[in-house]
Amino acid sequence: MDMTVKSAGADCRAVSEILSRIGDKWTIQVVVALRPGPHRFNEIKRRVGGISQQMLTRTLKTLERDGMIERSVRHTTPPQVAYALTPLGHSLSDTAKHLADWAAAHRGAIADNRIRYDNRKP
Template sequence: MDVTARPAAADCRAVSEILSRVGDKWTIQVVVALRLGALRFNGLKRQVGGISQQMLTRTLKTLERDGMIERTVHPSTPPQVEYRLTPLGHSLSETVRQLADWAAAHTENIWENRLRYDTDHP
């Protein structure tokens, strides 16, 4: 196989779709919130500031469909539902943590560059 060959357009679209989904601000915040353990819906809603109930529900369903989280219903009245990361979700959380570390380490430099650019390009 020629290693210099470009991937098929369908492969690029698939990767792009996945990156778009896992790079979504709500997905990242939910994954970060679940890094330390399982949470119930309202606990997640408190951890992820500013998310609506509808958006949290949609994000959780998408993450469950993609195999990033698992949903467990505990038999009680009313039923208690908790969410936790799967091994796949934990692997994403590590990548997100590395990206956050990079952003924190370079924030000052990026702000300086923005200020310099804005000054030079009024």
């Protein structure tokens, strides 16, 4: 097999895996919640409506593992943990903002297209 094809397939799978992760229900919302600056766990939970404690924990760990956020611990009693975007996370938040702006600008046209599609005669 041609090495170029093999490499392209591996690259495609890797990109697909990353897009799948950042395109899940919670990742972008957490990144956007952290956009203004560092927040503690419960602050993030309040900013991301509907996310469970378990899912927020899982999402934060995944984002930390991927280098999108950093977790800092202040050794107080009790310890205070804060989460902040890294430069990589900020670059994702910038991209997410562009996508959100696009969605807001085109939501009317998309709604109209859906209505036209749904009302078509078979």
